[in-house]
Amino acid sequence: MVIDLDKCTGCQACMVACWTENNQPLPDPTMHREGRVIEWMKVLPVQEGEYPAVRQRLLPIPCQHCEDPPCTAVCPVFATYKNPEGLVAQIYPRCIGCRYCVNACPYTCKFFNWSAPQWPGQMAAMHNPDVSVRPRGVTEKCSFCHHRLQQAKERAAREGRPLREGDYVPACMQACPAQAIRFGDLEDPKSAVSAERHNPRRFLLQEELGTKPKVTYLSEA
């Protein structure tokens, strides 16, 4: 995934799309006060520089899907692991809720279901049927809309062709009005995301930690 910060307007459409797509409980003021909001995709305001030259940058942060994830190594039961597609996956029915992976993640991108998830009124009837609702007591995080990848694979298999660029995009990219998010196969040298590999505006979040994130940011500054 490539996120172009110069295009991002901070509208938070990606967050809303993510909430509905992935059946995350909608945050209310209590959850905010307690610091228990679940937001697989979040827009983090970052202050840069010192007064008077202060700049605020908005940083959309999904799970970085590290090539060397610090979270999967520490899980005692393989409930989080790097799957053959290279995504960091979660097995909700196996998770024992020790929250070790959450603490090991240097991006704080994992979330814990402190209570059973709830939806107001008829919202509960509007769940996405392709995504499981997580029970209380387990860890969850952005999956890069993995269910969409499965659907795209099935569709491609039905049509008897290999998976093509653009067959599968996550909900946040689809919703982004500024088209600041791009998505594709990093292993395909011709894909749009691979093209950004040598972009001089490119940087990674906390690259120095050696986690090799698969989310790339682009920014002029």
Add this chain to the structure above:
Amino acid sequence: MSQPSRLESDLITPITRFSPGFFAVIGCLLVVIAVAAYAWLHQLVFGLGMTGLNRPVFWGIYITNFVFFIGISHAGTLISAILRLCRAEWRRPITRMAEAITVLVLFIGAGNILMDLGRPDRALNVLLHPNFRSPLLWDVTSITTYLTASTLYLYLPLIPDLALLRDRVPKRRWFYRLLALGWTGTPRQQHWLEVAISIMAVLVIPIAITVHTVVSWVFAMTVQPMWHSTIFGPYFVVGAIFSGIAALIIAMAVIRKAYRLEAYLKPIHFNNLAVLLLVMACCWFYFTFAEYLTTFYGNEPDEMQVFWSKITGPYAPYFWTMVACCFVVPVPILALRKGRSIPGTVIASVLVLIGMWLERFLIVVPSLINPRLPYRGGIYHPTWVEGAITAGAFAMFLLFYCIFAKLFPVIAIWEIREGQERGIPETVERLKTYLPTEGPAGAAQPATERWGVWR
């Protein structure tokens, strides 16, 4: 059956006699445990949302308690094994109390992990799908090993006393007979018991050190600021022995009063343990100083955020209380001969326990409150559920200890007797081998010179 000696009656009578005070204590503990059980039920029904935990403070006082209690468990086995191997004769009345603390407190430590799990019903997944890359699984492995080894190490020296109880306490004879394994005290049995105890004493030391090293690695193996530290292993072990000795001193003082064992637990025992406590206080300070100075000098921004939150920030009151309780106050008390009286050592030990609990808390929470990315900083206020369960953990430990002290002699009767009968002449002999022998110059040295009386 011979007439019971004074030693036997002194140590067996408190086991068989139940005073109203004992029931009052048990009653109070049960009340605390009942409240904790209610709190736990509450947490089971409504989830960990009942605690003060949040994002990013995913671990709180349950993990603090876990580290603290596993630390306390180093009281026993390690201290008793080391003293046994050094043949420190003053160990005799205190080894059993120490070993009992070890075994019993391990259950409390492991229990706190269970309290912390979001899905305790799936805890056995660690056996079904074990990931041996995870430090938590190293923990499971090492704590299980330690529990097995220290239980064995507690049980072996109990056997001769169990046989004695089998002969002296008719009411619970079946129980003691079962556990005594047909001990009759023949020289052959004694020989093998001594061999077994020596093997366990040697084995248990590396196991104990591994246990707390691995507990520290749960933190140190992550890249989080002020957790990712190479000295965490030895730092945690030192802290564990430190708090373990303090817990042992308090247990000794309480039992001495409750069971009127003034003749057995003498001021000299407290004095000697106080010296050990003093040494550990200095080691603890050394490690803490090294840890914080390295962080400060490195001046890495993420680490400094955590560092300042402890030194001057919201956690400063806890930090400086910890320094006062672990070092500034106890060291002068323990360094002075007068301070090493029984009340002096007990006061120092209580302070050390408070300080060490805070130390564990300060390792777990401030690192989490200050994540690497600039999120709105977290807050953490434990709720009544966490408070009640923590109180329950302490009460549960005390209850276990009370029951243990009512089932078994808290002082090893046979070891005291052995000390009186064999220890004194043996020590004199051993002392002689340390010194040049008297007699004509050039006389042959006896063979024992080379090995001492190693047994």
